Amino acid sequence: MYKVLVVDDEPAIRQGLLKIVDWDALGFRVVGDVSNGRKAVALHQELSPELIVIDIRMPVMDGLEAIREIRKTDGDCQFLILSGYADFDYAKQAIAMNVSGYVLKPIDEEELKKELLRIRSSLDQLSDRGKWSGIPSDALQEELILKLIAADPAYAPELESALKPLTLFAGKSKQILLAEAEDISLAGMGDLESVKRKWLEAVKAEELGYGFQTGSYVGFLLKEDLSRPAAFNEWTRLLQDACGTNLGFTAAAGRIVYDLADIRQSYEGALGVLKNRFLLAGGRIHLETETDLSHSAAAPNKDAPPDLEALALKLFYLLDLGKREEVAEAIEETGRALAAFDSSEAAIKSGFAQVLSVALNKLAVLHPSVNIQDYAPLLAELYQHTHYDEVVSAVHAQLAGLAGRLGADGCLPVVKQVIDFIQRHYQENLKLETLAEMFNYNRGYLGRMFKQHTGDSFHTFLDKIRIQQAIRLLGEGHKVYLVSELVGYPNVDYFRSKFKKYVGVYPSSFKGAPPKAKPIPLEIS
Numbered sequence: 389m390y391k392v393l394v395v396d397d398e399p400a401i402r403q404g405l406l407k408i409v410d411w412d413a414l415g416f417r418v419v420g421d422v423s424n425g426r427k428a429v430a431l432h433q434e435l436s437p438e439l440i441v442i443d444i445r446m447p448v449m450d451g452l453e454a455i456r457e458i459r460k461t462d463g464d465c466q467f468l469i470l471s472g473y474a475d476f477d478y479a480k481q482a483i484a485m486n487v488s489g490y491v492l493k494p495i496d497e498e499e500l501k502k503e504l505l506r507i508r509s510s511l512d513q514l515s516d517r518g519k520w521s522g523i524p525s526d527a528l529q530e531e532l533i534l535k536l537i538a539a540d541p542a543y544a545p546e547l548e549s550a551l552k553p554l555t556l557f558a559g560k561s562k563q564i565l566l567a568e569a570e571d572i573s574l575a576g577m578g579d580l581e582s583v584k585r586k587w588l589e590a591v592k593a594e595e596l597g598y599g600f601q602t603g604s605y606v607g608f609l610l611k612e613d614l615s616r617p618a619a620f621n622e623w624t625r626l627l628q629d630a631c632g633t634n635l636g637f638t639a640a641a642g643r644i645v646y647d648l649a650d651i652r653q654s655y656e657g658a659l660g661v662l663k664n665r666f667l668l669a670g671g672r673i674h675l676e677t678e679t680d681l682s683h684s685a686a687a688p689n690k691d692a693p694p695d696l697e698a699l700a701l702k703l704f705y706l707l708d709l710g711k712r713e714e715v716a717e718a719i720e721e722t723g724r725a726l727a728a729f730d731s732s733e734a735a736i737k738s739g740f741a742q743v744l745s746v747a748l749n750k751l752a753v754l755h756p757s758v759n760i761q762d763y764a765p766l767l768a769e770l771y772q773h774t775h776y777d778e779v780v781s782a783v784h785a786q787l788a789g790l791a792g793r794l795g796a797d798g799c800l801p802v803v804k805q806v807i808d809f810i811q812r813h814y815q816e817n818l819k820l821e822t823l824a825e826m827f828n829y830n831r832g833y834l835g836r837m838f839k840q841h842t843g844d845s846f847h848t849f850l851d852k853i854r855i856q857q858a859i860r861l862l863g864e865g866h867k868v869y870l871v872s873e874l875v876g877y878p879n880v881d882y883f884r885s886k887f888k889k890y891v892g893v894y895p896s897s898f899k900g901a902p903p904k905a906k907p908i909p910l911e912i913s
Contacts, residue, residue, distance in 0.1 A: 391437040394421040395428040397446040415538040425454030439466045530600040537655040544649035563613040564654040566605040567639040586630035613644045639673040666733035670775045694725035700746035710794045803841040814853045815876040820846045855890045
């Protein structure tokens with residue numbers, strides 16, 4: 389990695405440069421940022437950066453003065469000038485002082501990246517002309533590997549020739565493995581840096597490959613590729629052994645290549661897999677060649693967001709019925725629907741939290757024994773997990789117990805369970821196909837069973853239950869439109885016609901002590 393110093397009197401520009409550029413990927417490491425030329429000269433003496441990105445116009449000491457001072461002692465340091473159109477004359481003076489180039493403000497990200505790649509190539513050529521001597525072998529291996537995974541393909545053969553004498557491969561195949569340590573205890577007690585050190589030490593001691601660090605990952609150039617089960621298991625064991633109980637890891641290996649000059653391809657493949665880290669299972673190595681790396685196995689459905697209300701309602705019904713296995717399936721269905729629309733970690737966690745909140749709040753209204761506050765820790769815990777599988781497991785562990793507690797009537801005949809469910813949920817938009825799915829019955833068969841047992845079709849029975857409740861509410865003095873909503877008829881005119889059909893009079897004349905009305909036959913055996 390080449391050291392970089394950023395110099396600009398505007399804090400927003402300095403911070404912007406630090407954020408918009410993936411310095412590690414380009415082969416650089418920012419070692420400092422200062423606000424004027426005098427500070428730049430002092431920090432150069434202390435840190436000896438290979439590149440200084442510097443503004444021209446600054447207070448105290450401008451960029452040109454700073455370059456002149458640094459050039460007195462350092463003829464190799466590269467300078468990338470930042471300037472506005474009005475400063476072009478200054479930029480021409482800077483170019484005459486052997487600077488590497490300039491970028492106009494406002495800064496274009498792609499233009500800046502191209503300039504940095506060009507400067508890195510120049511630095512690579514300087515390094516290849518003799519700067520390897522005197523560097524310890526391990527450090528040199530790491531430096532060359534990092535250069536290879538970041539290098540322009542045109543310079544890869546030169547770097548390969550420098551790295552080849554320092555590496556001993558038993559076979560011809562080569563592969564990059566990237567691993568990220570993570571805290572899985574939810575208590576924040578892990579020492580991630582310690583795990584990284586153990587990985588690097590173990591790989592060196594067992595002579596399995598060559599280690600390096602890049603960003604938050606520890607990388608390995610493997611001596612033996614992971615296509616052999618024995619090698620795959622050995623690397624899995626090595627990564628697991630350093631983690632203990634509170635720490636875990638996610639790892640990915642790129643495709644196999646056959647020349648050191650091509651290891652950048654394997655590196656980029658591993659990096660691409662880890663971009664989906666949340667959807668990957670923790671504690672194992674994932675291969676770029678795997679066909680299914682995520683839990684979004686269904687075709688993406690980017691145009692239609694998941695119906696969170698419907699998912700929550702289904703989960704609520706199944707919890708109320710105490711159906712543990714079906715609750716587990718509903719949780720998985722929710723996860724698949726969320727991931728198919730937006731597989732980002734934030735979107736999936738937020739979606740799960742919304743579905744659970746709606747379902748649990750509805751359940752708390754129906755069951756006094758369910759205290760929504762008891763499940764607040766679960767909702768908070770969702771955001772602490774680092775993997776999709778962990779989120780699903782946490783939700784299932786909590787809701788399986790709740791379903792078991794509420795499922796005391798699970799041994800009743802199915803029609804009695806359906807009747808009991810209707811009596812508790814008559815105000816909902818109930819459908820026979822929904823109940824058939826929840827009870828694992830064919831819709832037609834369940835409908836015939838229901839009519840044989842009650843004497844009514846499902847829809848007639850539901851209407852009668854609703855009208856019974858409407859009579860009670862009207863007798864208490866509630867308005868007709870409100871009663872219509874409370875018993876499950878959003879359309880008040882439809883409610884009036886149903887009421888007249890079953891009672892013989894319209895609901896507006898049915899207040900307090902009702903007029904003569906025909907009884908509602910409702911047999912529940």
